[in-house]
Amino acid sequence: MDAENELGQQVEMVGRAFVDHYYHLFDHSRSSLVTLYQPSSLLTFEGQKIEGATDISERLCQLPFDQCKHSISTIDSQPSPIAGGILVFVSGNLHLPGEEHPLRFSQ
Template sequence: MANTERANEIGLQFSKFYYENFQNKSVIATLYVDSSCLTFEGQTFVSREKIMQKLKELPFKTVTHVVSTCDSQYIFGADGEAVLVTVNGQMKTDDDAPHGFNQTFVLSAVESSYAISNEIFRLSLHQA
């Protein structure tokens, strides 16, 4: 039980920090390492440099994230300590209507903190 509570605490603290600072790319860059991997809407980017290049190229000036749920759990058998974090919510960019999104992170322990080792982002758009 304590492990579950600790994983949830890590996930909530991480997601709060990530979304509050998302527009400050210099802060967000510190969360990635050179071996980080991001799959963004089906495109994969490997390395802090390529991930940050993608995030800086996103076609909006302002974004607001509203987290609806944040579920986290420890990954057992991982080399070192890792936490899986799944976030569902809505995001609003510039003057566009809000859109649902789902984002999944694998946070790996690095020294006394965590880094994003893996991340998947998808808008929740339903196409017929």
């Protein structure tokens, strides 16, 4: 296996592990997501720009539902221009209790 193929596999593996961990926390312990963000992290949610781990965590905890279940459809990971970084794009469905149809999401 050449180095480029090996790097691609490692990036995919790390991306999937991160997604699994992130959405497990989101579904079961949303306030714990604060540990995955940094003071310089940015989130745009429905046009609102949010900066910093604490503010992002607070916004996610204010969502109008307590329970949810994410089902992931796609995970696309690639190396970031920042050394050692990985860009991850996720899409899937968000299932809410009492709702017949899931909400689609991408992040």
